[in-house]
Amino acid sequence: MSNDLYHEQIIERAKRSDNNIRLENPDCSATVSNPLCGDRITVELKMEGDVIKAISGPVKGCVLCKASASILAEIAVGMKCDELKSMASDLGQALKSQADNNESFPKAYRMFYPVKKHKSRHSCVMLPLEGALKAISECKGHSGDK
Amino acid sequence: MAFDPGLAAVDFTILRSQAREEELHYLDNAAMALIPDCVINAMVEHDTLRRSNVKRGSHRLAEEATEAFEKARAAVADYLGVSDPDEVVFTGGATAGINILAHSLGLMFERNDEVLISQLEHHSNIIPWQVIQQRQGIKVRYLPVTPDGRINLERAEDMIKSRTRIVSVTHGSNVTGAITDARTLSGLVHDRGAFLILDGAQTAPGGPMDLPALGADFYVFSGHKVYGPTGVGILWGRKEILKNMPPALGGGEMIQDVGLEKSTFLDPPHRFEAGTPPVTQAIGLAAAVKWLAAKDVKGMRGHLRRLTLRIMEGLTQLSGGIKILGPETGMERIPLVSFCVEGLHPHDICQVMNDRHGVALRGGFHCAQPLHDFLKIDGTTRASLAIYNNDNDVDALLNGMEDCMKILG
Numbered sequence: 001m002s003n004d005l006y007h008e009q010i011i012e013r014a015k016r017s018d019n020n021i022r023l024e025n026p027d028c029s030a031t032v033s034n035p036l037c038g039d040r041i042t043v044e045l046k047m048e049g050d051v052i053k054a055i056s057g058p059v060k061g062c063v064l065c066k067a068s069a070s071i072l073a074e075i076a077v078g079m080k081c082d083e084l085k086s087m088a089s090d091l092g093q094a095l096k097s098q099a100d101n102n103e104s105f106p107k108a109y110r111m112f113y114p115v116k117k118h119k120s121r122h123s124c125v126m127l128p129l130e131g132a133l134k135a136i137s138e139c140k141g142h143s144g145d146k
Numbered sequence: 147m148a149f150d151p152g153l154a155a156v157d158f159t160i161l162r163s164q165a166r167e168e169e170l171h172y173l174d175n176a177a178m179a180l181i182p183d184c185v186i187n188a189m190v191e192h193d194t195l196r197r198s199n200v201k202r203g204s205h206r207l208a209e210e211a212t213e214a215f216e217k218a219r220a221a222v223a224d225y226l227g228v229s230d231p232d233e234v235v236f237t238g239g240a241t242a243g244i245n246i247l248a249h250s251l252g253l254m255f256e257r258n259d260e261v262l263i264s265q266l267e268h269h270s271n272i273i274p275w276q277v278i279q280q281r282q283g284i285k286v287r288y289l290p291v292t293p294d295g296r297i298n299l300e301r302a303e304d305m306i307k308s309r310t311r312i313v314s315v316t317h318g319s320n321v322t323g324a325i326t327d328a329r330t331l332s333g334l335v336h337d338r339g340a341f342l343i344l345d346g347a348q349t350a351p352g353g354p355m356d357l358p359a360l361g362a363d364f365y366v367f368s369g370h371k372v373y374g375p376t377g378v379g380i381l382w383g384r385k386e387i388l389k390n391m392p393p394a395l396g397g398g399e400m401i402q403d404v405g406l407e408k409s410t411f412l413d414p415p416h417r418f419e420a421g422t423p424p425v426t427q428a429i430g431l432a433a434a435v436k437w438l439a440a441k442d443v444k445g446m447r448g449h450l451r452r453l454t455l456r457i458m459e460g461l462t463q464l465s466g467g468i469k470i471l472g473p474e475t476g477m478e479r480i481p482l483v484s485f486c487v488e489g490l491h492p493h494d495i496c497q498v499m500n501d502r503h504g505v506a507l508r509g510g511f512h513c514a515q516p517l518h519d520f521l522k523i524d525g526t527t528r529a530s531l532a533i534y535n536n537d538n539d540v541d542a543l544l545n546g547m548e549d550c551m552k553i554l555g
Contacts, residue, residue: 006498011553037493037510038518038525060524062491063554124493 005118006063009111014063017070021056028139029057032131034123039065043131047139050080055132064115064124072128075108081136088129095122149445155534157182157437169504171539176320176348176482176530177508178370181434185374188433189426200425201399201416215425218432219415222380225435226365227356230385235415236423239379240347241270243366244314246381246418247343248274249394251312257283261312262305262340264289264297265520266319269513271345275314289315291520295322295472299330306338314343317365321514321526322472323454323479325349332361341387347371348480350380351532353443354435363387369427373532374434378427381418388414395420441533450481450531453540457483457529460544466551471526482530484512487547490554492527498553503546505539 026044033040039061046054055076059069076084087106094104095116102113112125155161158180161170172180192214198207200215216231223231237243261275265288275286289305290298297315306313313335318325328344335342341363349355350367357365364387369378383391393400393411397420402410411417458475461468467488473479487495492509499505508528511518518525529543 005501006494006553035511035515037491039491062493118497121493121497 005114005121007111007114010067011063013070013111014066017059017066017073022058023054023056026054028135030131030134030138032127032134034061034127036120037062037124039124039127041065041069041127041131043128043135045132045135045139047136050082052076052079052081052084057131059128061127062124064112064121065127068109068112068125069128071108072132076132084129084132084136088126088133091129092122092126095125149442149449151446151449151534151536154182154441154446155536157184158534159183161534169542171503171505171535171542173529173531173535173539173543174506174508175351175532175535176371176512176528178376179351179373179532180534181375181430182373182437184437185430185433189375189430192429193426197426199422211425214429215423218428221432221436225354225439226380226382227354228358228382232413232415233382233385233388235381235383235388235418236428237366237379237381237418238377238424239368239370240345240366241274241368241379243364243379243381244271244343244345245274246394247312247314247364247366247383248278250391250418251341252278252282252284253392255282255284255311258285258309260285260287260307260310261314262287262289262302262310263313264315265291265516266295266297266316266322266324267314267514267516268316268320268345268347269515270347271314271316272516275312285309288516291517294324294474294477295319295517295521296324297326297331299327299334302331302334306334306340308338310335310338310340312341312343315345316348317344317346317360318348318480319472319514319517320348320482321484321512321517321528323482323484324473325478325480328360328362336361348482351438352447352480353441354439357382369431369434372431372434373438374431375427378424378431380431383414385414388418391417393417393420397421399423438533446533450533450535453531453535453537454479454481454483456537456540457543460540461485461547464544464548464551466555468547471521471523481532482528484526484528486523486526487551490551492525494554495527495547495550498550499543499546502549502553503542505542505546507543 023044027047029044031042041059042057044057102110196210198211200212219234220231223234279286292298332342343364344362346365346367351372365382370376400420469486471484496507496509510525
């Protein structure tokens with residue numbers, strides 16, 4: 001994989017993401033933003049107990065943010081809240097780690113390995129996950145914090 | 147003879163190619179200018195030979211440090227074109243200067259007094275007044291901005307009321323580059339008996355000035371934008387106002403007599419310099435303004451105007467929907483250009499421009515979120531110039547933007 005921050009895989013992923021699909025009657029939603037650059041994401045979820053059944057929402061962000069949101073939309077369906085929480089934690093740790101390979105990254109997010117050395121851009125990758133976790137925490141009846 | 151930016155660039159180790167492995171076109175000067183070697187050397191020399199606290203010791207080092215500190219104050223007064231160095235207060239930066247003013251003048255406000263700022267302001271000239279608003283029940287009102295990013299002075303006459311105590315505005319916008327007509331505004335402000343504060347963070351780097359001619363009552367700026375160090379700035383104020391203002395911060399070095407119930411304070415500027423001041427940084431700031439004043443400042447201004455115009459025209463010619471903020475070409479502006487590219491995020495542009503072209507830009511809100519909200523834009527990319535920038539830097543910017551739009555578009 002290229003060590004360029006904006007390598008083809010990330011750019012293509014961002015370009016093909018559809019960032020404006022809204023869910024009808026979501027069970028919960030949350031909006032998160034990065035005041036530094038103006039990125040803003042609304043994450044809408046449909047839940048069945050602790051399991052995410054659908055995820056969507058508008059993304060106004062940079063390439064990294066859009067690509068990250070696109071991956072999340074693809075892999076979150078069917079995940080339990082705790083699994084998502086754990087994956088977000090792993091990704092956050094991997095971005096901060098000193099390792100010189102991408103093995104500590106959750107598999108779906110390994111394309112973001114070059115972001116590791118750009119500390120100011122970590123929040124761009126994390127924002128969609130933070131939005132999803134915030135939406136879960138605001139979802140009545142979930143047990144995401146158990 | 148044409149101005150040669152190379153004669154300034156040689157004074158910066160960071161700009162000499164052997165100091166770096168990668169190409170650098172530094173166009174983020176509105177955030178922080180680079181620092182010439184002579185400024186670093188002045189600070190090293192001071193701390194090596196004269197390091198001591200100021201105003202409180204009688205030993206040789208203390209005397210020498212105090213003398214150097216006060217000479218630095220005089221050098222800044224010269225740069226500003228003011229005759230009395232006691233009107234020059236050393237602060238931590240422009241933000242600290244405005245906070246000192248807000249907290250000191252705020253103590254003199256009555257409930258429902260008004261402070262008038264503008265939608266063009268940097269957060270550093272918004273938040274301090276909002277803090278005072280919440281604490282003391284004053285009102286903060288906003289002068290509107292014209293579509294081309296200038297403070298709408300036509301509205302100022304109506305908006306400055308009898309309860310307006312302070313009008314505090316940018317002298318030059320860090321986003322749109324628009325320069326405020328301070329002279330006209332000061333007439334309106336003084337007619338109503340209010341004070342005018344100018345945030346000079348972006349205009350102070352323009353070279354030595356005739357500050358009294360602007361008609362302001364206060365002017366603040368930061369060292370790090372005038373080729374000086376971080377952690378130091380200046381609050382200039384008219385002495386007859388400063389001497390009637392209460393201190394904003396208390397501590398050592400600003401007192402005359404301290405009792406358990408009551409204390410008295412020194413005259414300005416010391417009244418506003420509580421605690422140990424940024425001595426070394428003040429020495430550095432003085433070295434910086436002296437270095438700049440010794441350059442061909444008139445030539446520099448013309449050179450930067452020409453480069454600014456090249457950027458504006460060059461960006462306009464690129465296809466892809468680039469919108470440039472601020473006054474049109476031909477109108478006066480400080481040497482910076484902020485722009486939006488349809489469909490592209492400023493952070494993506496900045497990253498690609500850095501990684502592929504060695505061009506250092508700034509993207510985002512530039513600490514001016516209300517302005518971006520007013521203009522209904524999600525952020526801008528900004529190129530800002532300084533004395534060492536040349537046509538190669540502009541070429542790199544324009545060529546890089548063309549490439550950037552192909553990659554990200």
